[in-house]
Structure formats: C-alpha cells, structure tokens
Amino acid sequence: MMMSIMHRITGAALFFGTILFVWWLSAAAHSDGYFDLVQGFFGHWFGRLILFGFTWALVHHMLGGLRHFIWDTGRGFALPTVEKLVWANVIGSIALTTLLWVIGYGVLP
Secondary structure (H helix, E strand, C coil): CHHHHHHHHHHHHHHHHHHHHHHHHHHHHHCHHHHHHHHHHHHCHHHHHHHHHHHHHHHHHHHHHHHHHHHHCCCCCCHHHHHHHHHHHHHHHHHHHHHHHHHHHHHCC
C-alpha cells in the first residue's frame, strides 16, 4: 500500500518538476539575463535540493513502473517476492540517484 502511495506522490512530483524544466527551457529561449537568473536559482543549494528530489522521484517512479511491468506478466505476486521488489525499489532508487549525482558533479567537468 505504501509503495502505491509513493508511486502516486512521485508521479505528482514529476508533474511539478516538468513545469520547472519548461521554466528552464523557456528562460533559455527568452534572454541571457533571464536564463542566468533561472540558472542561479537551480545552482543555489535549495534549487539543487529540488533537482535532487526530482531526480529521485524520476528514478523511483521508473523502478516502480518496472515493478508493475513484472506484475503485468503475472509474476511476483507472492508476498516474499513483493517485499523484495519493494526493497529493491527503495534501495535502488536511492543508490541510482546518488550514483547519477556523483557522476554528474564528480566525474563530468
């Protein structure tokens, strides 16, 4: 039940994150000064926190979708398997989000 609720919450977060993404794209099309303002927002610690949350929501929602895809094949309904898939979703989303941010900020120039 809790993972179903989290899947819906991350879906809503992706909706609002997409609005921020459109804001960033429209700022790039508007002017250099406005783009710098938006970049400054996303470069601030609070903006990065929002981007980190958006990244986590995206990865968590994707892994939840894969879990539902497995269920659509008629597999994975046994309670021990459901528990394993839930923990794989939670741990995997945290690990993949962290890995993406380490690569984005640590490895790439």
